[in-house]
Amino acid sequence: MITVVQEQDDLKHEDGRAYFVGARDNAQSLRDSILPAIASARSQGAYEVLDALRKKSTGVRAKYIRRLQFQMREEEAFVPPVAQRDYPKFERDFAPPVTGFIAFAQAVHNDLLAVKRDIEHGEFSLRRLFNLVVMKHIKTNTEGIALEEDFQALLGSELNHASGGRYGVALEPILPAATRRDVLCQLGELRATVELKMSARWTVPDYLVALDEQLKRQYLQAPNSKIGFFVIVLQGKKQWDNPAGGKLDFDGLIRLIEARALELQSAEPALFLRIVGIDATPQVDFRAVQTATKAMRAGVAKYADQAGNTWHGKGRRPKWLNDAITAGKQITDFLLPGS
Structure with a gap:
């Protein structure tokens, strides 16, 4: 039905004489359209008809019928992709339910890691908002705290977006003791505290005191508030004095604080304490490197x-x-x- 007519078998036409499509050409066109017409039915009966024709055919014709059968099966199994506007709903529907202490703690931790990735590698990276602020002009501790509050609000907003409504995210008001959690995550009676520290104003002893005295002793005391996250944002290349001697880079600082967090968890197994380091330093200018x-x-x-x-x-x-x-x-x- 679809084989090409050999040159010696083709009709001979006299030069200068016009010829028109005739019965022979129409018959060939009809034969060529029969198989696609059968396949367009997309039914099991049509598939069986094609299969019977394929068994009676050989060579190119058999391969063509087999291809039509394959396309029919592919179209039967085709599932239209989810429309882009439905992606958030799709993620919420198929995300594991957040129930219980461990599931809640892991959900917040995973979302913080997602925020970390967006800040460090996102297409519309937020890292510039963290590293373009010049901390040298800050003269008083009050000014530094006020500036950190802006970063806390940004972190809370990004975490709320990552949570997708599975739990609540809020900035807590000032507590009676003149303290407050930087970011509060809540699921029913369960609470998780996120404490944010910027790299420009803090020393290693400052971080350790904040971890022990502020995060653990102030915010993780209640039985339903044993989940804590200590987030450190690196704004520019920096080294810290190691209390044990020598210098620490950012990775070394994170490892040191993680070791202290493990000690606190060993002393109080009910704690869920995690350290998250976010590198928001300016990206390398490839033009400057090239020059x-x-x-x-x-x-x-x-x-x-x-x-x-x-x-x-x-x-x-x-x-x-x-x-x-x-x-x-x-x-x-x-x-x-x-x-």
């Missing part, structure tokens, strides 16, 4: 003229030097002292 690499490869200038043109002496001579030599100068006339 520095080229300058390093070029090396120190060895030749220069009075117009300020320089050449390091490697590779092809620049045009300004070739023009000067053509005019009668010697290359040694442009050699810099000490080169």
Whole structure:
């Protein structure tokens, strides 16, 4: 039905005489359309008819019928993709239910890690909001605390978005003892505290005191408030003095505080305490790196003229030097002292 007519079997046409589509061509067109018409039924009966025709066919025709059968099965199994507007609902419906202490703690932890990834690697990265603020102009502790409150609000907003309504996220009002949780997550009677610290204003002893005295002793005392997260945001490259001696980079600082958190959990097994480090330092400017690499490869200038043109002496001579030599100068006339 679909085989190509061989040249020796084709009809002969006289030159200069017009021919029109006739019964032979119409019959071939009809035969070519029968198989797709059967397949368009998309039913089991149509599939069986094609299967019977395939068994009676050979070569290219059998492969073509087999392809039509395959397409029919593919179309039967096809499921239209979820519309983009339904993605949030899809995620909420298929997310595991948040019930109980451990499930709640793990849900908040996973969402904090999602926020961490968005800040560090998101397409519309939030890291610039953390690292562009110049902390040097802050003169008083009150000003620093007020600035950190803005970051706390941002973290709470991002965590609330990541939670998808599975639990509540809020910034707590000032408590009677003039303290408050930076971010409060709540599911029924269960509470989780998120304490945020910026890197610019804190030393290692400050972090340890905040972990022990502020997070654990103030906010994780009630039986329904044993879940705590200590979040540290690195705003710029920095090293800290290690109480045991030497210096600590950001990874070393996180490991040290994680070790202290494990000690606190060992002393009180009811605690769920996690440390989250967020690297919000400015990303590397590839243009600056490229320029520095080229300058390093070029090396120190060895030749220069009075117009300020320089050449390091490697590779092809620049045009300004070739023009000067053509005019009668010697290359040694442009050699810099000490080169």
